[in-house]
Amino acid sequence: MTKHVQLGKSELYVNPIGLGTNAVGGHNLYPNLDEEAGKDLVRTALNxxxxxLDTAFIYGPExxxxxxxxxxxEEGKRKEAILATKGAHKFVDGEVVMDNSPEFLTKSVEDSLKRLQTDYIDLYYIHFPDKDTLKxxxxxxxxxxKEQGxxxxxxxSNFSLEQLKDANKDGYVDVFQGEYNLLQREAEKDLLPYVSEHNISFIPYFPLASGLLAGKYTEHMTFDDLRKNMPHFQGATFKDNLAKVDxxxxxxxxxxxxxxxxxxAWYLTRDGVDAVIPGAKRADQVLNNLKTLDVSLTQAEIEEIDHIFR
Incomplete structure (x- = not known):
């Protein structure tokens, strides 16, 4: 039985290996997604x-x-699941703008409840900051x-340290989600120390840097999706990253x-990182992610990995 971990100071306890679901119905993010395969990812995870489970309004959208x-x-699994979703994106005349206003967030939660066919959401994130609203x-x-249940x-999610401090002024923030992986370690400077000190769980997204840290790529591969413009995948940098992965x-x-x-497993040794949410496109990848729980790293190995990616 997997030991569940508490998220921040909330009453939520999760398997430290979660599932990022942007490939479940995220038609705006990935071409040619099969919705039945997407549902199968969720089924496999729950079973x-x-x-x-981590989702968002903008995956799809909706x-x-x-x-x-x-x-x-269908599965009758609502009670066992810890559902996280996010809102902030608003379509105005075909353009996407961010809105953190109380009115918009309240409406966003109501709309997400309907789409998820549930009367409560376990964890609701403000997906991106806007420019105007006090956090x-x-x-x-x-x-x-939350008071209303x-x-x-x-x-x-995606807040700067200053925005996070403002958001947490009354101590209400339970979880922070931001980009963090072995190739993008800026969060170690100030965000990770802040969340550790304030009992907020840090959930890294892109933990495998869009697959680069999964050890499956070779230098001759080319990409035609969101990876093709990412700095980690360009020329000499890509080769250098593959050498580190080796x-x-x-x-x-x-x-x-x-x-x-x-x-x-290395991320789960970091102070403040309580869970990771690797994505998957196939059900077998969901099961494969769970093997992380069988890995235990020695202090020497933790330091060596830290050093490789310094």
Whole structure:
């Protein structure tokens, strides 16, 4: 039985390996997604002990939440699941703008509840900051929804340290989600120390840097999706990153496991990082992510990985 971990100071307890679901109905993010395969990802996760599902309004838009809602209903698993979703994106004359106003967030939560076919959301994040709203005010609106039982915990995502401090002025923030992986370590400077000190869980997104840290790529591969413009995937940088991944492969091989599992296990040794939410496109990848829980790293290995990616 997997030991569940508490998210921040909330009452949510999750398997430290969750599932990021932007490939479940995220038609605006990935071409040619099969919705049935997406539903199967969610089913597989729920039936194999993964209880932490991460979605958002903008995945689809709307479609990811709808498909997850359908699976929850079909499987009768709502009570076991810890559902996280996010809002802030608003379509104005075909353009996307961010809105953190109390009115918009309140409406966003109501709309997500309908799509997810549930009467409560376990963790609701403000997905991106806007320019105008005081963050304490935005979080205040979520706090009222929490009092009404519509959400159980409050998260913010992609906030700067200053915005996070404002959001957490009254101590209401339970979870922070931001970009963090072995190639993008800026969060170690100020965000990770802040969340550790304030009992906020840090959930890294892009933990495998869009697959680069999973150890499956070679330098001759080309990409035609969102990866093709990412700096990690360009020329000499790409080769350099693959060389670092090969050093981690030695550790993985010695343990009889995969690079991805070692990398994900390394994050879970960081102060403040309580869970990771690797994505998947196929059900077998969901099961594969769970093997991370079998990896235990020695202090020497933790330091070596830290050093490789310094």
């Amino acid at each position: 194999h002990g993964i209880n932490f 479609r990811s939440e709808e498909l997850i809602g359908e699976v929850m209903k 304490a005010e935005a979080v205040g609106a979520l706090s009222r929804l 519509k959400i159980r915990a409050i998260g913010v 050093q981690v492969r030695k550790i993985a091989d010695a343990k009889g496991t995969e690079v991805a599992h070692v990398v994900l």
